[in-house]
Structure formats: structure tokens, C-alpha cells
């Protein structure tokens with residue numbers, strides 16, 4: 482358990498942390514989030530004991546860190562630092578073995594050496610760096626080095642683990658694997674983990690709780706959903722963001738909005754449903770577009786979202802395929818729209834009429850969260866239509882939605898309208 486009580490830190494004459502009080506329970510994985518310069522690294526260094534607070538106290542496992550010798554502190558807290566530049570020319574295995582330093586004594590026998598070696602090997606296996614064992618630490622990539630330092634921290638076998646941006650130089654695969662491993666360390670090994678994580682969506686997905694740090698103070702604390710509220714984010718990061726549930730994982734999902742919010746003009750029709758479009762609807766309407774959506778079945782969670790945002794929704798009976806009346810209504814919306822956005826829909830018969838209606842669109846933006854091959858009914862008529870629309874339009878990832886729609890709307894403004902043709 483880590484207890485931080487009214488901690489203040491000054492560096493270079495500036496107050497960097499001010500009145501920071503929080504607790505991290507045993508076996509809990511807490512994410513430290515906040516803007517650059519908020520004081521995340523400083524707080525981690527204070528918990529570790531390398532920085533002594535000007536006032537207040539940090540206790541780890543019941544004792545003030547300031548009362549522990551450096552060896553004692555290292556047996557309680559292991560650190561994966563942010564600055565992973567190691568300039569000395571040691572083999573990776575030796576770097577990991579440094580994690581055993583707090584346990585070495587001049588009187589240790591060969592049994593202790595064997596157990597040290599086992600722990601080093603186990604730590605390298607868990608972080609998947611065994612193949613680098615003999616390579617010099619100066620000759621591995623930034624991401625590999627980060628995993629080596631995680632291995633060193635695991636070899637240290639401390640009940641508390643502090644990580645400063647553990648995924649900063651990792652590719653998307655290793656980001657997920659590293660955070661899955663950290664999650665496992667909390668759940669199965671009962672480690673108490675505090676990690677500074679810039680990516681709010683990764684933090685929300687993997688952490689039990691978050692602490693939002695800004696200007697050296699904790700501005701919000703608790704479940705990801707509670708901490709990542711739009712007003713908290715605006716105050717801490719000075720940017721507007723929409724917060725929704727991720728369509729696939731259900732985790733809290735933050736999308737930062739560009740500088741000029743709510744000033745965009747144009748009509749956008751969105752096709753999708755079954756929880757695939759809520760985030761798109763939020764983002765588009767917060768950006769200022771006049772948004773319509775459908776056809777959606779009554780009872781669809783996306784319809785709830787559309788209604789809560791006051792959008793124009795074309796609806797159909799619960800569980801029914803889209804009938805003629807709804808299809809005509811969708812065609813009408815699509816014709817009037819400057820851009821039609823096709824979300825990550827199941828390419829099935831239920832959506833056939835919506836996809837047919839989308840053929841009326843002049844500009845199509847297809848937002849893909851999953852590869853096409855993973856969708857259902859890949860050989861159906863609906864799939865053929867989906868392909869046709871993808872070929873005609875722009876296919877983008879979820880984060881490129883706004884720029885793609887902006888482009889599509891601008892292109893629509895340049896075309897002669899139906900009446901003048």
C-alpha cells in the first residue's frame with residue numbers, strides 16, 4: 482500500500498507538487514494522467530524516495546520512505562524510469578540482474594546466486610526479452626530497452642511497482658502486451674502499481690483507478706469514468722474532448738476535439754448501429770455538424786445516444802429489417818447530406834436497405850475499426866455494396882473521422898447543386 486500525505490515538492494525555486502494526498506491500495510493498478518509538466522514524474526520520484534518532499538510524507542508498506550535505507554526502499558518499490566537511455570555497454574542479462582542488487586550480501590552462498598539467476602530468467606521470459614540476453618543494452622531498440630527495464634524491475638521482486646510512461650516507445654502490439662502484463666502483475670501477483678500514462682484511452686482500459694494531476698495538484702481521483710469527465714479534461718488539458726464508451730471494449734473513450742469546436746457547417750448522415758456509432762455521433766455533433774442517423778431500430782443504444790444529442794434519427798421497429806418507408810427517409814437524408822459516414826457496421830441483410838440508401842451519397846466516408854474480413858456475412862449482397870461504397874469513398878480510422886468529413890463537406894460545397902445542374 483502506498484500512502485501519500487500532503488506532499489509538496491519544490492524544484493529550482495518552483496512549487497512542482499502542492500498538497501498531494503492520495504492512497505493506492507495493495508494489488509491496485511492506478512494510472513497517473515495529466516498534461517506535460519503536470520508533475521507525474523516528480524510524484525513517482527517522490528514515492529520512490531529519490532526526491533525528498535519539502536513537506537508531507539510518503540509511506541510504502543506502512544513506513545515512511547524517508548526512514549528506509551536505499552536497499553530497503555528498493556526491496557519495497559521497483560521503478561521503470563521514463564528516460565531509458567543507458568549508455569553503459571552491459572549485456573541485457575546483466576542489466577536485468579541489477580534488479581537483484583537489493584538482495585545481495587557479501588555472505589550470500591551459491592544457493593542465493595542460483596535463485597537470483599532463476600528470477601532474472603523468469604523476469605526476462607515474462608517481458609519477452611530472453612532472445613536479447615547476450616546483446617549489449619546499447620544495441621537494442623528503444624522499445625526493447627523499455628521491456629528490459631521492466632524485466633529489471635520484475636527481477637527486483639518488490640511489492641510496489643512504479644512505471645513512468647511504460648508504453649511510450651512501444652509499438653501498438655507491445656503497448657497492449659506490456660499493459661496486459663502489468664494488469665496481471667496487479668491481479669495475480671498482488672503488486673501495487675502506479676503508472677504515468679499519457680494515453681488516456683489505454684489508461685482507462687487497463688487501470689482500476691486514475692489520478693488526474695495538473696499544475697502539481699490532484700484534480701480528480703477515482704474510476705476512469707469519473708476522472709475522465711469532459712469538464713475535468715477541459716480544465717486540466719485546456720482542450721475540448723468528448724467522452725463515450727468504446728464501441729468494442731466498452732471502456733471509457735476520450736476523443737480530443739480540434740481547436741475550433743462547434744463551428745463547422747454542413748450536414749452529415751451516419752449509417753451504422755448496434756453501438757457502433759455513438760462515438761461518431763458525439764464527435765460530429767460536438768464539432769458543429771448537423772447530423773442525421775439511421776435507420777436505427779428502436780431499442781438500439783445508438784438511438785438512445787442520437788436522441789440524447791437531439792439528432793435527426795430515422796427509426797425502424799425493434800429487430801425488423803429496414804422497410805421501404807424508412808429506406809426512403811434515409812435516402813432523403815443522404816441526398817441532403819454533404820457527406821455520408823458509414824460506420825463499422827455488420828455487413829448483413831439487416832443493413833442492406835441502409836447501404837442501398839447510402840449509394841445516393843455524393844461523398845462517402847467509411848470509418849473502419851475492424852478489418853473487413855472480420856465482419857459477418859462477408860460474401861453477401863450487403864458486403865458487395867459495402868465494398869462498392871468503400872471504393873467510392875474515403876476509408877479512414879476512427880481518429881481521422883473529422884478531417885475526412887471536413888474534406889468531404891468541402892468537396893460537396895464545390896460541386897454544383899442538384900437544382901443548378
Ligand SMILES: Nc1ncnc2c1ncn2[C@@H]1O[C@H](COP(=O)(O)OP(=O)(O)OP(=O)(O)O)[C@@H](O)[C@H]1O
Pocket residue numbers: 492493495497515516517518519520521522523524677
Ligand atoms: N530539476 C528540476 N528543476 C526545476 N524544475 C524541474 C526539475 N525537474 C522537473 N521540473 C519541472 O517540474 C514540472 C513537472 O515535471 P514532471 O517531469 O514531473 O512532469 P510530468 O507530468 O512527468 O511531465 P511529462 O508528461 O512531460 O513527462 C515541469 O514543469 C518541469 O519543468
